[in-house]
Structure formats: structure tokens, C-alpha cells
Amino acid sequence: MVTTTTIGEKHKESQARQLQRPKAAVSDSIMNTTEKSQKQRDILLLVSKISNLLDTGLDNRSLYICIRLIEAGVHPECLADIIKDLRNESSSMGGKSVSGRPLSVRLQSSAMVMDPETQFEQMKEEAFYSMEGLGRLNPEKLDFYVDYLKFQVEHGFYDGDANLNILKLYQFSPDLITRSSIDNVHLVLTKALMQLPNSDYVYCRAQLSQDMIDDNLTKKIDDVATLLETCQFPEFWNVIQEEKIFEMTGFVEAARRFICHVVRLTYKNIEEEFLMQLLGPMEDKSEFMDIVAENNWDHNGDSVFVGHKEEMVEQKEIIEKMPIEVVTPILAIR
């Protein structure tokens, strides 16, 4: 995110000057927007201003889709014709479009032949716009967020902010909750769990209602969360066999990522056998060796070298430091 990086740098500079300065920025994965999309937004903003001046009657979403189509090589004039056609069609239907969906959605469906990456970017953009300000709580967008969530589940993407918003909509408008809502809750929770060691799971957990918590599968997910948080990995691999939801795309990889993170924190050398136990069932040894290589660890006989840790436990003395800036105002000297 462009803003946080600059803040981060500034932060380092000023650290020397200010002893105490809590950092309020939340740098969790849930907040991430890329520099690229920031730029895109700026461009889109400009285009939308022009569009408003010309009175084209296109909203931001439609504009965004048009831009993407043109970037993908669609001829602009053809596109303009299509939009006109779509408009004529909808006006001949007495103001209502055939499917009852706005222009932008219909345009989108005509552009569906996109790779998942691009499609994710696009949905992310849409989610971003619809969550600005109070739009966040617009119940009409719930279906979109749910579609978006299912897309993420299927293709292994993640947008925590939008997923959390599903829970929020359930919280604010309980009449939106249907029989299938609980399934969405499970998906949101499992997705958030895959973000450990980030706090996404806690954010989501704090938004659930009592009914949702009492649900059996929710309890199961909560148990799995506890096993991960308390690092009982051997047990974790057993438990996740029991439920289908943990077969989700990328779940095993995410769990291994977290496990490697914890091992990196804790170990200098770790026994090979124990590490294999932690990383869960694997097809063959080469999968294990891949993980070791991915983390830049060294395989030595029956153990794996993770990293030097000696300085962590060096004998240290904490001496109080009092920078001169703190003392000068007290002593009233310059």
C-alpha cells in the first residue's frame, strides 16, 4: 500500500527523535491494496470526471470495465455501439433491463472471458468502491460479496476486508440471514484462518452472533484455530481430516506457511523427523525437500538447519537510555 510504505519510512526517521510514538497503522494483510491499484484509481477518477462533463451517463464501474476492455484490445467504437445497443434494449423494455441488472453487470458478463487473476483484480476493484464510506453497509451488495467470496475460495485469492464485510452485513441486518448464510460464515472463517499469523481470524470471530458460534462446524473451525494458535500441529493434521471444508484450495499450503514461520522463530536446528511430523502428511520425501529449499533451510543428515539464533540469547544488559532531547527541557538548558 503506497501510503503505509511512506509512513513506514517516515516512521523510521522520526524514531530517533521521538522515544515514544505508537504506530497506529494496521499493516495486516487485510488492509492491502497495491500501489498499482492506487494508480488505477487515480486514472479512473480522472476519466470519470471527463465522463461526467461529457454527460455519458456511465457510472464508475461501467467506465472501469470499458477501460479494461479497451486495454484488452476491443475497438472503442464497437464498444460504444454495444453500449448504445444495450441502452436501446433496456429502454424498449420500459426502463428496466432484461435481466434487471445494471449496465455494468451486463457489460461485465460479456467480458467474462478473462483469466482469474484479472477477474480477481476487477472484483477487488468493485468491492473497494462499494465499501467506500457507508456503502459498506448496503445490504443490496451482499450477493456480490458472497459471489466474490466463493470466487476467492475457488481460485485461492484473498480479500479479507470484503469477507469481513459479509459478517458485518449479517450483524447489521439479521433479516438477510438465510439457511445458507452459515456456509458463507464458515468460508469466511476458514479463509481468515489461512492468514495466520495475521489477526484476520480474530477480527472475524468478534463479529459472529451466538447462533453462528453454536453451529457445529463453526465450533470445529474454532477448535482448529486453537490448535494452530497453540502450535499443536500433529493434532491439527488429524483433526482437519474430519471435515471437508479444510480441503479448500490452498489450505494445506497456508497451514504449512504458518508452521514454517513458527519453526523459523523458534529453532536453530530441528530434527528432520519432528519437522516432517509438523508439516503433515506428504506424498513423498521430495515434497518435504521442496519446502526446506523454499525456506532456504539446510538439510544436514537427520536435522535441518533453520538459522542462527545465538544473538537472541546473548547475555544482555538493559541500560536505561535517556536521550539529550528528553533532558534539556527539564534542565532548561539549550
Added chain:
Amino acid sequence: MKNPGKYLLNIIAAMAWQGNVAAMPVQMQMYYTGTATEQGEVAEPVVNFLKWFYHFIEKNEIYHVENMYEDGYYKISDFYFKDKPWPAPDVVQGIVEEKDEGSIFMILYRELYYRHIYARLKPTLEHRFDSYANYCELFSYLLSAEEPVKIELPNKWLWDIIEEFVYQFQNFQQFKSKAGKINEEEKSMLRDDEDNVWKVTAVLNILLQLTEKCNINQQLIAMEKGEPITEDIAGEFGMKPIYTMTGFFSLVGLLRLYCLLGDYHMALSCIEHVQFKDKDMMALVPACQITANYYAGFAYLMIRKYGNTIQLYQHILGYMQRTKQFFQNRSFQADDINKKNEQMLALLAIASTFCPLRLDESVNIQIKEKQGDKVARIQHGDMAVYDDLFFSGCPKFLSPVVSENPTSPFGSSGPRGLQLQVFKAEVEQQRLIPTLRSFLKLYTSIPISKLAKFLDMHENEVRCCLMAFKHKKEVAKGDSTEQTTMDIDFYVDKDMVHISDTKIARHYGDYYVQQVLKLKESNKLILGAALAPVVATNTV
């Protein structure tokens, strides 16, 4: 404002400027002593106060408005309206001879009028509705103006408006959730309510609009970078202090509201660009600073970043202790501030058991005083104490939707119970860590097999436990910049645990500073005594 004398002088000066010198002293005397003759129903000093207040607000003389608001309003409230409301708005309209009941003075007066009712009396449902309508009027006065409004108001008042707005919303939700205590007439009134009075989305909407009107986040980012605030950044409205300050205070209001709703993600993203140091906007209104620190620290506690909580609370508690004198003069605030102080101490006690950081000596003493027995019980493994501490420290959580139907989505325990569950999950996950820590403290290296024997666990369980310790420690650190952790550190090399050996030098700094200040104080005294005769001889 501490002494009434200074206030008197201000008024006298203002009156002199008005050419009203002759009328002044008697009036002022009455204003302070309260030996006034009754004029109709409203005591004359009150009438005078209102007239001057009206005059200064109309003339937009912020300096006098500030004095009258921060001093006169509370003094008169204490003296004349201790247990009754201020004069009704239409009476006041007559007194100040204002024709338009929708004028800004009348809106502001009604704001004070209802706030007084909330603070000293029991508001009826009608009061609640009317007060909400008045807030809507006030905010739309600011928000739907075509160009920035001319009026200026003291920062303290702007903060109080936002704070009170959120408070009254909170109060309304609580009122609604106590279905048993609402009588039939009120129930039908609630049902007939078509304007969605005090609806959570409406309240959020107003606060969001206030933050957007002045581009407060863009302004804060620019400030962080040290850039000047130009109209390009702030916009036409953002260049006016009244908009900027309401925007800033609304951010804090949103922080609070989101915390009450259990949405810590939104709560923390509200304050992403807010600086918590003693400078800048945060320091302008101490009450705002305390509220912001309390809720931000609480949100960090809930997402388990104890390092951040500790850093914020340590700082603000130190600040509150230094400025105690200042607050104690204002009885109406002292209660609130003392309560926040105790809440923060309870939360700080929790945070520092999960993440033992070195605390300031003065804060440490306060914790020992207030929560010492509980901290001791935690150390003996009494888990129930966490509930106690959590309840005494947490805010009054809200549910966004309150239905009349008793089977609310929150079950019997309500939103507070739900948040407690979230917190307890963490307590449960941390359960083994204190024991593990106390064993590790005794060694510089220990084989896992030996540790397993001590803990009466399987060796692999101990390995997992060590990893959990590391993981929790890493999360707890949060983004705090404070590095002086008192906690042990360790690493595992195959089946051997190596533990750090940390010595902490004694803290002399605080002691030293105190002595310097004492010396200065005595030096001043001596100098004063020495100079006095010299001055005297000079005048002779």
C-alpha cells in the same frame, strides 16, 4: 479556567468595549454570588449569562464563547440547575429575543439543554427523540452548507458534541435493549418511529460525512509528511478549523463506535493516520486524547497486540497522572476520567501478564495499588480473574440491531458475553505459557527431556508449547517500538533450549528527574525570598 477573577476581567473588558461599564459590576457580582432577584421563572444571572452568550455567539467572538462555555456554563449548571433542566428552549428564545428557532444559537442551546438532561436527570423518550433531531439539525447546518459556515466554536465544545452524540446513541441502544422497563406508550412510540431515530447506520453516516467533509485523513497524511496543509489537500471546508476539528473528533467517535460494535478492524483503520503523541490535534482536548487512547488500546488488546496496548496506556496514564490537578478542579469530568483511569489499569494488568514489558515505575505503582491482588491471583493460576479484569476494563458493548424480540441473536449473554468469549479463547491459548516461562527463567540451557519431566508432558508436546510461546510472543509485540522487554527469549537447537540471560539495570532516570525538579522548586523559593527585599528597597 481556574479562577473566576480572570473570567470576570474578560467579561468586564468585553463590556467596556460595549460601552456598558456602568451596568457592569453589579451584574457581575450577581452572576457569581447568585443573590439574584427572580425575573419570571429564570433567575437574573442566568438571563444575563444567556444574553451575553447569545451576543458572543452571534458576534462570533470565540475567545469569550470559550470562556463562557468552559467556565460559566458549568458553574451556572452547578449552582442553579443541579437537579433540574435549564430553561426550556422557547423560554430562552424569548429571553434573547431571537426570532428564528432554527438559528445556530438555538441549536447550540438545545444541544446544551439536552446534554444537561442526560447528565443530571433521566431523559424521557421524547427528550431522546428531540435531542436526536437537534443533532441532525446541527450536523446538517455544517454539512449541507454551500460554503463553509462563518461560525467558530471552541475545540472543547466540538469534542463534547461528538462525544455526546455517540454517548446518546449508546444510551439509546441500551435503553431499547431493556425491553422490560419500557412502558406501552413508549413502545408504540418506538414502533411508530419512521425517521429511524438513533439508527446505527444513520449515526455512522453522520460521523463518516463529517470526516469526509474536511478530508481529515488526507490532512493527517500530509501532516505526517510534514507538508503544509493547502486547499488542494483539505478542500474549501477543510481549511476552516471548525470543519477540521469536527472531522478529527469524528474519527475518534468512529473509533469508539466501532469498538463498541466489536469491529476492531474498522476501529483501527479509522486511526490509521492519527498520531497519539502529545502534540498536534490530539493534545488540544485532553478528554479526547484519553478516549482515543482508551479505545485504541482496547482494540489492540482484543486483536492480541499487547505491546501496542501497553505503549498507549503507559503513555496516557503517565499523562493523566501529571495533569491530575487540572482535572480535579472540574468535578463533572473527574468521575469520568477516574473511571477511564481504572479501566485502563485493569486492561494494562491483563496486557502485561501476556506480554511482560517493562512498565514505568509510576504506572506500575498504580497497578499494584488498584489491581495488585488480582495480578497476584493470576500469577497463582486463577483463571477466573481474567473475567473480572476484562469486565472492569471493557467498554459497554452494543449490538447494532436491537429487536423487541427476546431471542436476540446474541443469546442471553449479550454482546458483552460474545466479546468475552473471544477474549477467553486467548486466555485459554495462553494457559501453559506462564508456567513454561517460569521454568525457563531458571536456566540458561535445558534439555527438552528435562523440561518435559518438570511439566509432566510428552516431549513433543513441550516442543509444541515452546513454539506456541514464540508465536504468541511475536504477535503480542505488535508494532510497538518499545524494545525494552523484560521477557526472556530463547531458541531451540535440536533437543536443547537455550535461554537468554538478561540483566536489567536499575532505572535512575525518573529519580534523577524528580530530584532536578525538586531542586528547581527550592531554588525558586530561595531566589524569591532573596529578591523580595531588593525589590522593596528599590521602591523606597
